[in-house]
Amino acid sequence: MKRLHIAPLSRIEGHAALTIYLDDQGNVADTHLSVMSLRGFERFVQGRPAEELPRIVTRICGICPWQHHLASVKAVEAAMGVTVPPTAVKLRELCQMLATIPDKILHFYFLAAPDFLLGPDADPAGRNIFGLIKAAPDLVRQAVRARMRVSELLEMFTGKIIHPVAATVGGFTKPLSEDERAAMLAGLSEVTAFCLHSMRLAREKLLPPYIEMFREIGDYATAYLGTVRPQDGSLDLFDGDLRVLHPDGAMENFPASRYMDYISEDSREWSWLKFPYLKKAGGLELDYRNPLGVYRVNTLARLNVADCISTPQAQRELEFFRREFGRPAHVVGLYHWARLVELVYCCERAEELLRDPEITGTQVHAGAVEPRAGEGVGHLEAPRGTLLYHVRTNDEGLLDMVNIIAGTTHNNAGMHISMKLAAQRLIDDRGGKPLDQGLFNRVEMCLRAYDP
Amino acid sequence: MATTVIWKSLSSCAGCEISLLNLGESVLDVLAKLDIGIVSGGVRSQRNLEVLLEVRSKVEVLISLGTCAATGGLPGLSNLCGARALTDFSFEQSPTARCTQKPNPAVGGIPAMLPEFTPLTRHVAVDVVVPGCPPHPDWIEEAIAAVLEGRSPVLPDRSVCSVCPAVSAVSGGVSKAPLRSLRAPLGDPTAPLSAMPCFLAQGYVCLGPVTRAGCGGREGAPQCIAGRAPCRGCYGPVRADSVASLDFLEALAVAGHDPAAMPDKPGYLSRFTGAPKPPSGEKPS
Numbered sequence: 226m227k228r229l230h231i232a233p234l235s236r237i238e239g240h241a242a243l244t245i246y247l248d249d250q251g252n253v254a255d256t257h258l259s260v261m262s263l264r265g266f267e268r269f270v271q272g273r274p275a276e277e278l279p280r281i282v283t284r285i286c287g288i289c290p291w292q293h294h295l296a297s298v299k300a301v302e303a304a305m306g307v308t309v310p311p312t313a314v315k316l317r318e319l320c321q322m323l324a325t326i327p328d329k330i331l332h333f334y335f336l337a338a339p340d341f342l343l344g345p346d347a348d349p350a351g352r353n354i355f356g357l358i359k360a361a362p363d364l365v366r367q368a369v370r371a372r373m374r375v376s377e378l379l380e381m382f383t384g385k386i387i388h389p390v391a392a393t394v395g396g397f398t399k400p401l402s403e404d405e406r407a408a409m410l411a412g413l414s415e416v417t418a419f420c421l422h423s424m425r426l427a428r429e430k431l432l433p434p435y436i437e438m439f440r441e442i443g444d445y446a447t448a449y450l451g452t453v454r455p456q457d458g459s460l461d462l463f464d465g466d467l468r469v470l471h472p473d474g475a476m477e478n479f480p481a482s483r484y485m486d487y488i489s490e491d492s493r494e495w496s497w498l499k500f501p502y503l504k505k506a507g508g509l510e511l512d513y514r515n516p517l518g519v520y521r522v523n524t525l526a527r528l529n530v531a532d533c534i535s536t537p538q539a540q541r542e543l544e545f546f547r548r549e550f551g552r553p554a555h556v557v558g559l560y561h562w563a564r565l566v567e568l569v570y571c572c573e574r575a576e577e578l579l580r581d582p583e584i585t586g587t588q589v590h591a592g593a594v595e596p597r598a599g600e601g602v603g604h605l606e607a608p609r610g611t612l613l614y615h616v617r618t619n620d621e622g623l624l625d626m627v628n629i630i631a632g633t634t635h636n637n638a639g640m641h642i643s644m645k646l647a648a649q650r651l652i653d654d655r656g657g658k659p660l661d662q663g664l665f666n667r668v669e670m671c672l673r674a675y676d677p
Numbered sequence: 678m679a680t681t682v683i684w685k686s687l688s689s690c691a692g693c694e695i696s697l698l699n700l701g702e703s704v705l706d707v708l709a710k711l712d713i714g715i716v717s718g719g720v721r722s723q724r725n726l727e728v729l730l731e732v733r734s735k736v737e738v739l740i741s742l743g744t745c746a747a748t749g750g751l752p753g754l755s756n757l758c759g760a761r762a763l764t765d766f767s768f769e770q771s772p773t774a775r776c777t778q779k780p781n782p783a784v785g786g787i788p789a790m791l792p793e794f795t796p797l798t799r800h801v802a803v804d805v806v807v808p809g810c811p812p813h814p815d816w817i818e819e820a821i822a823a824v825l826e827g828r829s830p831v832l833p834d835r836s837v838c839s840v841c842p843a844v845s846a847v848s849g850g851v852s853k854a855p856l857r858s859l860r861a862p863l864g865d866p867t868a869p870l871s872a873m874p875c876f877l878a879q880g881y882v883c884l885g886p887v888t889r890a891g892c893g894g895r896e897g898a899p900q901c902i903a904g905r906a907p908c909r910g911c912y913g914p915v916r917a918d919s920v921a922s923l924d925f926l927e928a929l930a931v932a933g934h935d936p937a938a939m940p941d942k943p944g945y946l947s948r949f950t951g952a953p954k955p956p957s958g959e960k961p962s
Contacts, residue, residue: 238691240686244786257785257786259785259786259787260787261722261724261787261788262688262721262722262724262725262788262790263763263764263767263780263790264688264721264752264755264763265752265755265760265762265763265764265766265767266752267763267766267767267771268755268758268762268763268765268766268767269752269754269755269757269758269762269763270754271758272941272944273941273944274857274858274940274941274944276857276858276859277858277941277944280906280909281751281754281948284690284692284750284751284752284810285690286690286691286692287689287690287691287692287693287694287695287696287811288690288691288692288695290690290692331695331698369698372698373699376699383904384900384901384902384903384904384905384906385892385900385901385903385904385906387692387695387696387699387811388692388810388811388911389904390900390901390904390906391904391905391906393858393861393906394858394859395859395860395861396861398862398866398904398905398906399866399867399904399905400866400867402867484773485772485773488773489773489774489775490771490773490774490775490776491775491776491777491778492768492774492776492777492778492779492780493778493780493785494778494779494780494781494784494785495780495781495785495786495787496780496785496787497780497787499767499768499774499776501773508777587867589861589866590860590861592860592861593859593860594859594860595859596857596859615772621940622857622859623940623941626772628771628772628773630773
């Protein structure tokens with residue numbers, strides 16, 4: 226059996242490799258998407274004081290450290306029975322929004338856009354951010370500037386933004402001053418204008434020419450997981466109930482504390498990353514014709530599970546998206562589209578929080594927390610999907626057990642199936658025609674959509 | 678001058694790369710000019726080691742970027758339990774694990790994990806070490822400029838305390854849980870940093886005395902301090918030959934605390950210095 230090996234996969238944030246196995250006719254027999262290492266944070270945090278968890282797990286991801294910081298602090302507080310003052314909760318969500326905006330700009334312009342602006346068949350030596358700088362220098366400079374602007378605002382307020390420290394067990398390290406609020410509102414309005422421009426550019430020009438291609442090579446049905454506000458089913462990235470939307474439209478809502486009733490994890494010989502699946506399915510089948518137990522997370526999943534979005538411009542974008550693509554939408558390239566809808570939401574939600582009178586409240590910490598034994602779950606929606614922390618402490622408040630399921634882990638099965646589907650659609654029955662780099666890049670485009 | 682760059686991240690979180698992007702628009706100019714190897718992350722797997730050796734063989738100047746590459750950094754904490762314990766938890770003990778098969782480097786084509794998480798210097802000669810988790814863009818810029826100009830980079834060589842604006846005098850506020858970060862710090866969090874009481878004096882574990890300065894860049898206050906949180910040591914030891922653990926216990930005593938009351942000493946004192954080796958006999962899993 227012939228073996229094609231793509232390693233490293235390019236323009237993704239983690240480290241992964243793809244192996245495509247061809248049968249004697251040159252058709253795709255199987256594919257393996259391999260994640261190349263296990264970092265093991267869950268185990269080596271055992272025995273550490275629980276309040277250190279939010280200061281350690283940031284190093285799981287330098288791109289989304291805020292999300293690990295915040296989800297873990299919520300889990301420790303749930304375990305030790307801490308109630309956080311409302312201002313601190315809002316400051317945390319504000320930080321999450323401000324941290325998510327640069328993440329989405331980074332992914333769309335630096336990692337995804339070269340395929341759409343330069344084309345999937347462009348010379349791979351220039352099909353990257355450097356090629357993009359040559360092709361669209363003004364756009365790239367605007368993207369770099371917008372990313373920096375938000376990062377600077379967040380740094381001004383919280384001191385440290387890559388591997389943050391501002392959320393502590395019990396609350397937040399400092400209140401937001403009126404001056405800081407005004408500076409953030411001013412900076413945010415410039416960035417929001419660029420984000421709305423990006424949404425329009427993607428909707429009108431960059432993505433439509435490729436939707437048909439993604440329909441042919443990246444369209445299959447699975448369940449989806451995301452977070453919604455319990456009262457109206459609207460999109461929420463910071464808190465709320467988890468919701469599973471099944472391919473037939475059936476929905477199940479549950480609090481994150483019950484995640485073990487819904488999710489189990491399997492693994493395979495060829496990847497260090499586990500494969501979460503829907504427990505009630507009874508097992509996992511990595512087959513796109515009958516993807517048993519498979520669910521997906523991240524932007525497209527969140528738009529699929531949400532009934533609506535609470536902010537006006539993002540809601541209008543969601544309505545347009547639903548008219549065009551239905552609910553649930555399965556076409557993998559739509560992850561990019563949904564990513565930009567969420568970018569609009571993050572800008573609007575950040576402004577909403579900044580205009581909330583409570584955001585400048587001065588009570589930002591619950592006071593002294595007594596170390597104690599307990600168990601709790603904290604979660605939020607990270608850029609790459611639902612991020613779950615499950616924490617058990619002992620009676621000295623040291624960590625006994627920490628279980629983490631991160632966004633890209635939830636998507637492992639979905640990404641794997643996308644790779645096999647794209648490879649089969651592109652490679653099978655070519656009658657001996659050569660396999661060129663543009664073809665392999667189209668396979669990779671189906672992976673990049675997940676922003677792994 | 679037409680030049681090339683090899684940039685590889687080994688086992689890492691990509692925070693070093695994001696810090697490079699935070700050079701802002703000047704990153705677009707800097708990246709066009711390099712002719713050197715830059716490696717971030719530590720050596721976790723056989724594959725990481727192969728990549729490191731290959732980069733070393735191809736470049737004249739190798740820059741080690743970030744604390745993982747410099748000392749083993751925070752993931753070096755995994756050396757406290759050993760690699761086998763990491764896989765046992767993930768695939769067997771985790772409450773959601775129902776693993777019908779397990780990752781298997783021998784048949785699955787994935788890299789074997791090495792028993793320890795190690796820094797670059799354990800395996801190759803490194804020309805320039807830029808520490809930091811992440812390194813401040815000022816030092817990345819300085820390192821690259823120095824290499825292009827053929828000189829040694831000028832990097833910080835004093836402790837975090839030497840550049841910390843907090844005041845050392847503290848009154849009141851005795852914690853019921855000694856040396857735990859489970860309460861709001863003393864003082865008004867809206868007052869200037871120069872009025873903030875020293876964390877160590879307040880009874881927080883703050884690793885400032887034994888940690889290399891630089892996280893705030895050339896001008897700024899230490900970043901965690903600016904975020905009103907105690908230092909956790911992310912720039913590594915002040916000097917390569919210092920014994921940070923002993924120095925810190927002494928600093929605790931000088932600040933009036935009982936070093937014996939400090940919880941989880943290995944978890945704090947080797948937080949960013951690449952924890953010691955696992956018990957002997959550990960095999961790659």
